[in-house]
Amino acid sequence: MNPLYISQKLFEHYEHIEEVKHYYGLLAIYALLLTAEEKQDPVLLGKCKTVLSRFPDHIQHPRYNFPSYRIGGIPKAYSLMKDYLPEAEEQVRYYAEEMLTASRDRKGIMSYPYAPEKELIWIDVAMAVTPYLLFAGLALGDEKYIDEAAKQTFLMYEEFLDQENGLLHQSKNWAGPGKYSEDHWGRGNGWGYLPLAELVQHLPQHSRHRTKAEKYFKDLSASLLPYQSERGLWRQEIPFEYAYEETSGSGLILYGMGVGMRTGLLDREKYFPAFKKGIEALNQICINADFSTERSCPGCLCPGDGEEKGTVKAYVTLMLPHRDEHHSFAPLMFALVEAYRNGIYDLPRDSH
Template identity: 80%
Template sequence: MFRGKQILQIRKGGTTRVNPLYASQKLYEHYEHIQEVKHYYGLLAIYALLQTAEEKRDPILLDKAKSILSRFPDRIAHPAYNFPSYRIGGNPKAYALMQDYMPEAEAQVREYAEEMLTAPRDRQGIMSMPSAPEKELIWIDVATAVTPYLLFAGLALGDQRYIDEAANQTFLMYETFLDPGNGLLHQSKNFAAPGKFSEDHWGRGNGWGYFPLAELVRHLPGDSIHRPRAERYFKALSAALLPHQSERGLWRQEIPLEYSYEETSGTGLILYGMGVGLRTGLLDRDTYFPVFRKGVLGLNELSINEDFSTELSCPGCLCPGEGAEKGTVKAYVTLKLPYRDEPHSFGPLMLALVEAYRNGIHDLPSESR
């Protein structure tokens, strides 16, 4: 499959241009230089590294990604996880099995897929916080943790149960967290108070809901019973996100609030999804490609520094605030402020750059990168 393709910086008319795949790889290298790549946000970056290697047709980079995944679970100092599948490498490990890069991972992937089928759920069937199942704490981030893993596992192992539950989890969460007034998603329910939704339309939270829909429309078989619903929800969320892009190309921490800061990680996930939608023909090119290109250029200019450090990414954020402010828009935009090299930034940026390349954007402006 891999023939090897050298992709570096190029110079046109005296201006340095950077290939998106080169930038994606360099982002990962910067990330691994500053900290050990793990946690759910690290796994997203490893998943993006696999896709970077695929697009580059680079066997050396693919071997690196496989070597990184081979360290899970036994050569990683694991933090506490809400989802046990993170111990073995989560989504990228299941993807590597599906792509036949790591056939030796079959038993691991199956074991943790089975675990997901029996994990705690709320009364609707949505996977909930395992440490307090009686409180039925649910949040949209879970869709990204669960749906791609079960989808890839089901396709790799030929187990329809996993595919069904992959679709079911994201569909239930989309329907539950949907704000019918604007088509965007709230992040959580029952964290601020029993029965209460967080008041946000958080940028990365909407990305966490959009990303698994993109994976469903990208990977579900054409004749899957889940495909019509996946496509319908994907197109609806795409349309809801469309009008909220900032003048500089990004989406905001609180998406509809024009005074909220422009945010990197949510923008990266949104652009990845739009890139998938453009390539699959689900999104109208005349409408969405200018938005997609503007977003990619915005991330390149605002979110990625010359040394491939990153900016403008929200730190960990789950129904922030205390007392009456918990889960309010004010808490989302004032308590969770971005900083350089915030670790959630790397995976979404890499994914957006890979989709930029797949959609024909093969070089980006750079002053000195």
């Protein structure tokens, strides 16, 4: 089965079971845009525009950490950049400006807006901020947005990097003042890897941020590669061999590796066998015959209580995966688009 068809069917299943919104839904809309582009499918592209046209006025919005979600966030900025939605210019600029004034810690890392004095920071923010500002900057020709996009991901990568294994922790100050979470969470590393992948494929070649973006991207790629499981996935706690294999982190990691090979930053001979094995594992283990999904971790921000808050034990034992978890769809779709872009045009489907 064509990976792009599977990607489209995943989105259709997702929109059937819940309203597609919040950051995980917006990422799925972005992935659907990429799917439509690769399919060269004007009908599917039209659907993406229709879905985005519902933001902000025809969506019941929850409380967001980032107000840009109200207008459609990343896919809205991407659609402006690609001239799919030129009418979105005012919206995208307004929320890019808002993002530049968001709460920050003393190092300049965007922090939890509802308790700024605690300087609560977490790697997920790199995903929320960098692609939006990067696409907004490219669409609007405004370098300050691009500068801030790169700055946020670089600062978070540096802050959360475990020098011993090259992987990322998720958070700081959530488990207590000055304390980092003890994890190397799968999706958390994906949240750090995704914005680096966007930077290396979309930054102008002459950008002053390119050298650092490429270095951090290649370093994280090399650190992630050895931890692929025997079946082809990455685990909830990446270095812990008894942690469960997890869908969303695996999808994001495979997306990044696909981008890296396609842009020539990662050696195809070294990475493609792992990439192909991972794509096949997603297809066989994580996607059911009806395009429901399995093995994705639920929302997970420094889990646990008391002394166990932010420990590896809390990440592995409290945050258990379940079917159709709403973080699962976008990472799977991203990975499938990159599978197609890297020459994987058919994946076997069975009745599991």
